[in-house]
Amino acid sequence: MKLPRIRLNGSLRWQLQLWHGLLLALVLAGFAWTSWRLQRASLFARVDQELERHAQLVIRELHPHGPNQPPPPRQPPPPDGADLGPPPELPPDQESPGLPAPPPPHPPQPPQPPEQMEGEPSENLNPLLAKEKDDQDLRENSLYEVVWGPLERILLRSDSAPKSPLQPTAGSARSGFRIHDNLREYFEFLPSGECILVGKEMGDDFASLNRAAWILFAVGGAVLLIGLFIGWMITSGLLRPLITINHTAAKIAEGDLSQRIPMPSGENEISGLVRVLNQTFSRLETSFERQSQFTADASHELRTPISVIITHAQNALARERSSEEYRESLAACHRAAKRMQQLTESLLALVRVDQGGRGGERITCRLDQIAGDTLELLKPLAAELHITVESDLKPVTCTGNPAQLAQVCNNLLENAIRYNASGGRVTLRTSQESGFSTISVEDTGRGIDPDDLPHLFERFYRVDKSRSHGAGAGLGLAITEGIVKAHGGKIEIISQLGEGSLFIVKLPG
Amino acid sequence: MRLLVIEDEADLLSSLAKALREEGYAVDTSEEGEEGLYKAMNTDYDAIILDVMLPGLDGWTILKKLRAKRKTPVLMLTARDTSRDRVHGLDLGADDYLVKPFDLDELFARVRALIRRTAGLSRSVVQIGNVRIDIPARQAFRSGKAVALTHREFTLLEFLAMHRGEAVSRAALYEHLFDENENTLSNLLDVHISNLRNKLGSEFIMTRRGYGYCIE
Numbered sequence: 001m002k003l004p005r006i007r008l009n010g011s012l013r014w015q016l017q018l019w020h021g022l023l024l025a026l027v028l029a030g031f032a033w034t035s036w037r038l039q040r041a042s043l044f045a046r047v048d049q050e051l052e053r054h055a056q057l058v059i060r061e062l063h064p065h066g067p068n069q070p071p072p073p074r075q076p077p078p079p080d081g082a083d084l085g086p087p088p089e090l091p092p093d094q095e096s097p098g099l100p101a102p103p104p105p106h107p108p109q110p111p112q113p114p115e116q117m118e119g120e121p122s123e124n125l126n127p128l129l130a131k132e133k134d135d136q137d138l139r140e141n142s143l144y145e146v147v148w149g150p151l152e153r154i155l156l157r158s159d160s161a162p163k164s165p166l167q168p169t170a171g172s173a174r175s176g177f178r179i180h181d182n183l184r185e186y187f188e189f190l191p192s193g194e195c196i197l198v199g200k201e202m203g204d205d206f207a208s209l210n211r212a213a214w215i216l217f218a219v220g221g222a223v224l225l226i227g228l229f230i231g232w233m234i235t236s237g238l239l240r241p242l243i244t245i246n247h248t249a250a251k252i253a254e255g256d257l258s259q260r261i262p263m264p265s266g267e268n269e270i271s272g273l274v275r276v277l278n279q280t281f282s283r284l285e286t287s288f289e290r291q292s293q294f295t296a297d298a299s300h301e302l303r304t305p306i307s308v309i310i311t312h313a314q315n316a317l318a319r320e321r322s323s324e325e326y327r328e329s330l331a332a333c334h335r336a337a338k339r340m341q342q343l344t345e346s347l348l349a350l351v352r353v354d355q356g357g358r359g360g361e362r363i364t365c366r367l368d369q370i371a372g373d374t375l376e377l378l379k380p381l382a383a384e385l386h387i388t389v390e391s392d393l394k395p396v397t398c399t400g401n402p403a404q405l406a407q408v409c410n411n412l413l414e415n416a417i418r419y420n421a422s423g424g425r426v427t428l429r430t431s432q433e434s435g436f437s438t439i440s441v442e443d444t445g446r447g448i449d450p451d452d453l454p455h456l457f458e459r460f461y462r463v464d465k466s467r468s469h470g471a472g473a474g475l476g477l478a479i480t481e482g483i484v485k486a487h488g489g490k491i492e493i494i495s496q497l498g499e500g501s502l503f504i505v506k507l508p509g
Numbered sequence: 510m511r512l513l514v515i516e517d518e519a520d521l522l523s524s525l526a527k528a529l530r531e532e533g534y535a536v537d538t539s540e541e542g543e544e545g546l547y548k549a550m551n552t553d554y555d556a557i558i559l560d561v562m563l564p565g566l567d568g569w570t571i572l573k574k575l576r577a578k579r580k581t582p583v584l585m586l587t588a589r590d591t592s593r594d595r596v597h598g599l600d601l602g603a604d605d606y607l608v609k610p611f612d613l614d615e616l617f618a619r620v621r622a623l624i625r626r627t628a629g630l631s632r633s634v635v636q637i638g639n640v641r642i643d644i645p646a647r648q649a650f651r652s653g654k655a656v657a658l659t660h661r662e663f664t665l666l667e668f669l670a671m672h673r674g675e676a677v678s679r680a681a682l683y684e685h686l687f688d689e690n691e692n693t694l695s696n697l698l699d700v701h702i703s704n705l706r707n708k709l710g711s712e713f714i715m716t717r718r719g720y721g722y723c724i725e
Contacts, residue, residue: 296591303588304518307610311524314613318531332520 051186150193297460305336353482368393398437416443515545535688542566561587628671
C-alpha cells in the first residue's frame with residue numbers, strides 16, 4: 001500500500017511521528033469503540049433477558065392456564081391524575097387472613113375501582129398477592145410492567161411504570177424490544193388480545209456505560225500520548241546517526257576533509273551507510289591530498305628554473321656586460337626554459353592520461369615496430385653514454401594509441417640508458433605471451449632498492465633525490481604507468497640491486 | 510666577507526656566485542652536499558647560503574651536522590614554501606629562509622642583515638670617529654665627504670669595523686677577504702691597509718705588531 005506523501009517542512013521525524021500517531025490513534029479508537037459496543041451489547045443482552053423472563057412471569061400471572069385462556073377480569077387503570085399512582089390494591093375482601101398486609105406505599109389511597117371482580121376469586125388471589133410482592137421487586141430492579149387490554153385499555157400498570165406509557169403498535173412483529181428515554185422495553189401481543197409491556201429504567205446503566213466510555217477515552221488518550229512519546233524516542237534514536245552524518249558531511253563540504261562520521265554501535269543499515277560514506281570521504285581526501293601534493297610538486301619543479309632565469313637576467317641587467325657574459329646568461333636562461341618546457345609537456349601528458357584514460361585514437365598496431373623505431377631514436381644517446389643496445393623483436397600486435405605506446409617505450413628505454421652503468425647493456429624484447437603482448441626492457445644498471453619499488457610510479461618520485469643526474473622530474477614512469485593502465489595493461493618490475501632491472505609491460509593482445 | 514653557496518643547480522650557482530662577488534663578497538661554491546659540508550666545517554665563513562635539495566647530503570642534514578660544530582649564520586634556499594618547511598628549517602638552526610624564485614636584491618639584503626646581526630650591530634651605518642661607514646651602500650665618508658674605496662678596501666674596512674676594538678689577525682683577514690680560488694699574495698693585505706690609511710687617516714687603523722690590525 002502506498003501512503004500519500006505528506007511534507008512537513010521536509011522533516012522525516014515529523015512524517016514518521018504523524019503516521020505513527022495516526023495509526024496508533026486509529027487502532028486505539030477501534031479497540032475502545034469495539035470494547036464499548038461489546039459492553040453495551042452485553043448490558044442490553046442481560047437486560048433483555050431479564051425483561052423477557054419478567055414478561056413470561058407476567059404472562060403466566062395473566063394466564064395461569066395458558067395464554068389462550070381469556071384474561072381474568074382486572075380492575076380498570078387508575079385515573080390519569082394519580083401521580084406515581086399506587087399499585088392496584090387488593091380489595092379488602094380478598095385479603096388473605098394469613099398474610100400480613102403490606103404497608104401501603106403511599107398513604108393517600110386512591111378510590112378503589114368500583115368494578116367487581118368476576119370469575120374465580122381463588123385463582124385471582126395468588127397472582128395478585130404475587131403482584132404485590134413483585135412490585136417491590138420491580139422497584140428494586142427498576143422494572144415496570146404495563147398490560148393493555150384489547151381496546152387499548154390499560155389493564156395493569158405497575159407503580160414504577162412511566163405515567164403515560166406508550167402502547168406499542170401492533171406491527172409485523174408480535175413481540176420486540178424498543179428503547180426510548182433511557183427506558184428499555186419489551187412488548188408482546190398475546191394471542192388472547194392483551195399487549196404486555198415490560199420495561200426497565202436504564203438511566204444508571206447508561207450513566208455507567210457513559211462512564212466506561214470516558215474511562216476508555218482517557219486510557220486511550222494516555223496510551224496514545226505514551227505511544228507518541230515512545231515513538232518520538234525511537235525516531236530520535238534512529239535519526240541521530242542521520243543528523244550526525246548531516247553535520248559531518250556539512251563540515252566536509254566546508255572543506256575539512258579529515259572529518260569522519262563516528263560509527264554507530266551495532267550493525268544495521270545506518271552503519272553500512274556510514275561505512276560507505278567514510279570510505280568515500282577517505283578516497284576523496286586521499287585524492288585531494290594527492291592532487292595538492294601534485295600541484296605543490298609541480299610548482300616546486302618550476303621554481304628552480306624560474307630562479308635561474310630571474311637571477312641570470314637580473315645579474316646581466318645590473319650593469320654593462322661583455323658579450324661573452326650576455327651569451328652565458330642567455331644560454332643559462334635557455335637551458336632553464338627548456339627544462340620548464342619539458343616539465344609542462346610531461347604535466348600535460350599526465351593530465352591527458354588522467355582525463356581520458358581511453359583518450360586518443362585506438363588502432364591495431366605493430367608493437368615490435370613501434371619499439372624498434374623508438375630504439376633507433378635513442379641510439380645516439382646510448383652511444384654518448386657508452387651503452388650497448390640489443391633487441392629481440394618478435395612480431396606482435398595490439399590495439400592502442402601508437403603515439404602513447406611509443407612514449408611508453410621511450411620512457412622505459414631512456415631510463416634504462418640514463419641510469420645504466422657506463423659500458424652497460426640495454427636489451428629490448430617484444431613477444432606474445434599467454435594472451436599478452438609484452439614489451440620488456442632489461443638493463444645492467446644499479447637496480448632498484450626494494451624500499452623505492454612501491455613508490456616508483458608515484459609522480460615526482462625520484463630514486464635519486466637530487467636532480468643533477470638527469471633531466472627527468474620524476475614523471476616519466478608515472479606517465480608510462482598511466483598510459484599502460486589506460487590500455488588495460490600492467491607493468492611488472494624485476495630488479496636486483498647492483499645487477500640491473502627488468503621492466504615488463506603486458507598489454508592485452 | 511666570505512660566503513659559501515651550496516646549490517646543485519649549476520646555472521643558479523654560477524649566477525649567484527657572480528652576483529655576490531660583484532657585491533664585494535668572497536664566494537666559495539659547492540654543488541654537492543658532502544663537499545659543501547666539508548667546506549662549511551673547515552672555513553670560518555661569514556654566512557652560508559644553503560639549498561635544501563642536494564645530491565648526497567640534503568640541506569637539513571648539512572645544517573644539523575654544521576650546528577654541532579659551528580655557529581656560522583645560514584640562509585636556507587628552497588623551493589618548498591609551506592610554513593611547515595620553514596618552521597622545520599628555522600628549528601634546525603637556520604638563521605633565515607628564502608623561497609625560490611627570489612629577488613637578488615632581497616638575497617643581498619638578507620645576507621647583509623645576517624652578517625650584521627652576527628657582528629652584534631643593530632644598524633647598517635657605523636660611525637667611528639669622523640668616519641661613517643654605510644654598509645648597504647658600500648660607501649665610506651670622512652668628515653661627511655665620500656671616500657672612494659675599492660671593493661676589497663671597503664670589505665676590509667667593513668670587517669675591521671664589525672670587530673671594532675678587537676685585534677684581527679692577518680690569517681683571519683685573509684680567510685674572510687679572499688675566496689678559495691684567489692691566489693693571495695702575502696703582501697696584498699699590507700697594500701690594502703696602507704691605501705685605507707691614506708684615505709681615512711693614518712691613525713684610523715692600528716697595527717698589532719706580529720699579529721694583525723685593529724680599529725679602536
